[in-house]
Amino acid sequence: SQNCEEKSSNYKIKSHSYLCYSMCLCISPTYELALQTGKVIEQMGKFYPEVKLAYAVRGHKMERGVKIKEQIVIGTPGTVLDWCIKLKLIDPKKIKVFVLDEADVMIATQGHQDQSIRIQRMLPKGCQMLLFSATFEDSVWKFAERVVPDPNIIKLKREEETLDTIKQYYVLCNSKEDKFNALCNIYGAITIAQAMIFCHTRKTANWLANQLSKEGHQVALLSGEMAVEQRAAVIERFRDGKEKVLITTNVCARGIDVEQVSVVINFDLPLDKDGNPDNETYLHRIGRTGRFGKRGLAVNMVDSQRSMEILKTYERHFNKKIARLDTDDLDEIEKIAN
Structure with missing residues (x-):
């Protein structure tokens, strides 16, 4: 019994250590959408308090080189890119899930598209890519084909x-x-x-x-x-x-x-x-x-x-x-x- 308790304790320590870095990036085109999505995550997170969230948005001042410990980062593309490259707060090679919210806007807006592609290219092979949008034009499909090989496509409703x-x-x-x-x-x-x-x-x-x-x-x-x-x-x-x-x-x-x-x-x-x-x-x-x-x-x-x-x-x-x-x-x- 004591041996089992020790193993359980060791597992928790290792598990906690494993979780103390960013593993999910969620990119939104605007501050407001990032904040709204984050609030939903915070509500869900009440059932899993070990998982923390950081907002990579303009105005959130961070010190260079101090690795953030929050497992989920949600923000706008320019700030997320800065956190990965300039400030080195996030190690993109450790990211397991990459989410593009309002994917059609992210792709249609030249600056957002360039930044999103730069972030995506830094991610490890096998990172899960998720693209969400109420409207998927041809440009979105073409972009998705470039970054998501052999995708699963889920359609909830036709726009009509x-x-x-x-x-x-x-x-x-x-x-x-x-x-x-x-x-x-x-x-x-x-x-x-x-x-x-x-x-x-x-x-x-x-x-x-x-x-x-x-x-x-x-x-x-x-x-x-x-x-x-x-x-x-x-x-x-x-x-x-x-x-x-x-x-x-x-x-x-x-x-x-x-x-x-x-x-x-x-x-x-x-x-x-x-x-x-x-x-x-x-x-x-x-x-x-x-x-x-x-x-x-x-x-x-x-x-x-x-x-x-x-x-x-x-x-x-x-x-x-x-x-x-x-x-x-x-x-x-x-x-x-x-």
């Missing part, structure tokens, strides 16, 4: 099916003032738990936030030029329900899960860097509602013939009808909430 719980509408407007009036009419006719409103530019987002604040709405504003700590604080307040409206650019288009979001407004329709319809961003934007099995509402503001052409592109791509909504008819607005 993910829209089944979301009612989609569009509103005809002539100006941003018309859009704002339509927004006020929607708020006046239906009960909205929390809403996310997407704008194309920071200037428009700032203007809209000021207008809604004057109307007495509790508004949070999120944009890319904010420090990562500020952005995290804004999202945390919104998640806690301290603000009911979150106005943002594409910073929050992906992955931010807030259960009480019942309405998404595309104040400006999403476009890619060349000004063309961006189907993936549209899907991710309106996908902020209709989550957790609940029904959601998405309203698109259309202010030109070009905007209407873009909207029709989304209709064809997802094979989903986007009906017109007359926001001057309060009875009609009330019906869409049922």
